[in-house]
Amino acid sequence: MTQAPHLQLIAELQAQIHTCVKEYIRPGQPVAYLDFPDIKNCGDSAIWLGQIAYLRDQYGMQPAYICRIKDFSRSTMLRRIGDGPIFLRGGGNFGDIWLGHQKFREMILKKHPSHQVVQFAQSIHFESREHLESAKRCIGEHKNFVLMVRDKKSLQFAQQHFDCVVKLCPDMAFCIGPVATDNPSLKVLAVLRQDKEKSSRVDDEIPPDIPCEDWMSESKMDVRRAKCAGLKSAIRDRAFSDLRSRMLNAAANHRFQRGIQHIARARAIVTDRLHVHICSLLAGKPHAVLDNNYGKVYGFMDTFSGGTALSYKAATLTEAIAWARQQA
Structure with a gap:
């Protein structure tokens, strides 16, 4: 029986996500998932649950540490993950429309220069040159940041402005x-x-x-x-x-x-x-x-x-x- 086109699309996008993410996760190695969306927007919860589903379905794992921005604890995270990777939630907050998330992202990069930091797929939009320059500095100084983006415009923007690995990746909600x-x-x-x-x-x-x-x-x-x-x-x-x-x-x-x-x-x-x-x-x-x-x-x-x-x-x-x- 021929698979419905939308089911085929979902399976294809899940496969593309795995191709993008798999090299940053080792089975059994603890990981951190930061910036839990404790907000009303159902879409952000869909992204989060897709991230959780990916780790569970591909590796049989749960994040060793998760947090909201307001209750992030560096000491607890490091105790839980050691030198494991740090993942930042995907979505549409890379830039200065929702500036609190961008400031948190840059703080994580500044305080964890030796950790692999992976940004799940985001859309990028900056309105302020000052905010863009701040992001460029933080990313350029980190040297171990992976930025996943979910559209070609964001890909071109990131490749032009940021000194890091940039990957085109579907939205994690498809997981x-x-x-x-x-x-x-x-x-x-x-x-x-x-x-x-x-x-x-x-x-x-x-x-x-x-x-x-x-x-x-x-x-x-x-x-x-x-x-x-x-x-x-x-x-x-x-x-x-x-x-x-x-x-x-x-x-x-x-x-x-x-x-x-x-x-x-x-x-x-x-x-x-x-x-x-x-x-x-x-x-x-x-x-x-x-x-x-x-x-x-x-x-x-x-x-x-x-x-x-x-x-x-x-x-x-x-x-x-x-x-x-x-x-x-």
Whole structure:
């Protein structure tokens, strides 16, 4: 039986990820995963869970140390990993749009000059020459930094500006693999950004019969319950050194499932979010795609994921909605 095109694409991208990452992991060697996304954005949780799935599925391992930016402990990390590699979470925060992540990245490079530091696949965007020069200095001084990027524009930019190994690598969320969804109750759902990366669009173009919602709403109580369940599982298994990992991974899984349930409500999706596009591919759901404000979404699609009939690059919101209606 011929494999569905989106399933073939997922398998191909997983293979490309393994080709990029495998030389930086040795079986049994402890690794650190930094910058856990304890935030509402389901897409960041998808990236994180893909990173966890990759290490588990390829090597039967879990990270020896994980942290959020706010609770990073250098001493604990070094005690856990020794001279093992440090991995930084992938996503779209390499640059100065989300500057806190960039400052954390540069701090890690400055304080760990003898460690292999690997940046999981990122999109790059700098608006300030000063911030770019700071990144160039930190990377150039480190000498053992690997930068993975997820689109050709970022690849060209990194090769031009940074003195490090640069690799073109798909987004780690694909390591989650295909996901199943329930029968939808809506025909079309628009999932559109409301932050500083939102696409250029006119909000009143959205017809009243199409719900327009971002996927950033969550119940704090539900997230707390998920974290508590993760802690309880570690205590039950007497995995006391794994308390934080169980807690945070449970929160990431809760947020990812919330995102999947969000898009599962409709037969077709309209979006300007990269990970709504990726999750729609994982779920086998048709979706029309608008670019974000600096080209991140189309850049990724042009490089890796735009080759199936499930996704459609629309020039305008009106065009996107018309295409989605046809699929529904």
